[in-house]
Amino acid sequence: MKKGQEQKSSNNGESRGGSGRRLAAVIVLLLLIGIFWFVVTDNPQVSRVRDNMLSHLSSGDAEDPGAETGDSSTGSGDTGSGTDSGVSGAGTSGNVTVLNSNDLPEFNGKNYVTVNNNIPAFPDDVYQRAGFTTEGQTAGSSGNGSGLVSEQGNYWKIKNKELTPYEFYDALDDLGRCKAAYGCLGEETMPESGTQRGDISRIHPSGWAKAQHWERCHLIAWALSDENANEGNLITGTHYLNHDGMRPLEEEVEHYIWNTGNHVLYLSRPIYAGDELIARGVQMVARSVEDNGKGISFNVYMFNVTPGAEINYFNGVVTTREQAEQEAREYVINTRSGVFHYPTCEGAQSIYKKNRKEVTATRKELTDQGYIPCGYCEP
Ligand SMILES: [Zn+2]
Numbered sequence: 551m552k553k554g555q556e557q558k559s560s561n562n563g564e565s566r567g568g569s570g571r572r573l574a575a576v577i578v579l580l581l582l583i584g585i586f587w588f589v590v591t592d593n594p595q596v597s598r599v600r601d602n603m604l605s606h607l608s609s610g611d612a613e614d615p616g617a618e619t620g621d622s623s624t625g626s627g628d629t630g631s632g633t634d635s636g637v638s639g640a641g642t643s644g645n646v647t648v649l650n651s652n653d654l655p656e657f658n659g660k661n662y663v664t665v666n667n668n669i670p671a672f673p674d675d676v677y678q679r680a681g682f683t684t685e686g687q688t689a690g691s692s693g694n695g696s697g698l699v700s701e702q703g704n705y706w707k708i709k710n711k712e713l714t715p716y717e718f719y720d721a722l723d724d725l726g727r728c729k730a731a732y733g734c735l736g737e738e739t740m741p742e743s744g745t746q747r748g749d750i751s752r753i754h755p756s757g758w759a760k761a762q763h764w765e766r767c768h769l770i771a772w773a774l775s776d777e778n779a780n781e782g783n784l785i786t787g788t789h790y791l792n793h794d795g796m797r798p799l800e801e802e803v804e805h806y807i808w809n810t811g812n813h814v815l816y817l818s819r820p821i822y823a824g825d826e827l828i829a830r831g832v833q834m835v836a837r838s839v840e841d842n843g844k845g846i847s848f849n850v851y852m853f854n855v856t857p858g859a860e861i862n863y864f865n866g867v868v869t870t871r872e873q874a875e876q877e878a879r880e881y882v883i884n885t886r887s888g889v890f891h892y893p894t895c896e897g898a899q900s901i902y903k904k905n906r907k908e909v910t911a912t913r914k915e916l917t918d919q920g921y922i923p924c925g926y927c928e929p
Pocket of ligand 1: 890891892895896897898924925926927928
């Protein structure tokens with residue numbers, strides 16, 4: 551009996567040890583299955599996280615200041631027009647030092663990037679026409695972010711508090727394109743209340759194409775300038791630029807002026823790539839004068855795009871996602887994750903060679919084969 555008990559207890563001991571080992575084995579197995587699933591799954595959210603990890607491992611640099619503030623699994627599609635400087639997606643840092651027409655920032659799902667860290671800087675002429683002076687200032691003496699250092703690096707100040715409200719529209723260039731529109735805006739430049747906006751349909755801005763959903767986009771909003779059919783103030787713009795991009799800032803300035811009676815130095819400048827007739831985007835710079843930029847202060851580049859559509863900036867033809875699906879073009883496939891990208895996507899550039907496949911196909915052919923569009927470049 552005693553022996554049996556001993557035997558039994560010893561058996562029990564063994565069986566406890568055995569179940570512990572089995573449990574550990576199951577946990578290890580589950581972990582392995584989990585890791586395997588993470589490596590091979592086609593779940594786009596997971597594969598995006600994975601591609602991100604791989605691209606960081608392979609590129610090995612920690613550039614990209616200010617990026618990665620958001621949850622990377624949410625990807626792009628963040629078209630909110632908030633004023634935070636967070637960056638969605640890869641590719642741009644969310645700020646550019648200067649706008650170079652040979653190297654413009656790429657649209658990444660957010661309708662603007664800041665310029666010069668969002669500190670306003672205007673051409674000298676903008677200050678000069680408003681009655682500012684450089685007298686008594688040493689050029690470049692102030693890099694203090696006060697917003698009164700011009701693009702040319704001169705430091706301006708108001709002369710005897712005398713301010714000249716005005717609007718100025720550059721003449722069209724040789725290609726018939728709008729250049730900059732700027733002014734010192736205030737109640738003086740705005741339409742009187744009760745005024746109706748006039749007809750602008752006779753203006754055909756450069757690159758205008760019919761039936762492509764283009765809008766005549768004011769460089770300086772009618773509500774700020776009382777300008778109607780002024781060809782120097784109207785560009786070919788997408789609804790996304792006009793309505794989602796520029797309008798919130800224009801309304802901010804309008805409300806500020808009505809509420810304070812103050813003035814705002816204001817510049818709106820279409821930026822073209824080479825000889826294209828339609829602007830890739832519009833730089834908007836504004837700074838309130840009487841309160842030294844406390845009320846209004848921004849320097850941004852707004853994208854003239856329609857998310858999901860391709861635009862020919864020479865002739866104004868817009869190709870929607872549906873049409874693009876029918877046209878063969880180049881894609882890069884990550885054969886391991888099954889995700890496909892536009893060749894320009896950062897995600898495409900970071901794919902390991904052995905997993906990388908370049909194809910010419912229609913989008914539909916790829917999705918029919920089970921490939922998944924990248925969440926960043928949204929091919
Ligand atoms: Zn991509």
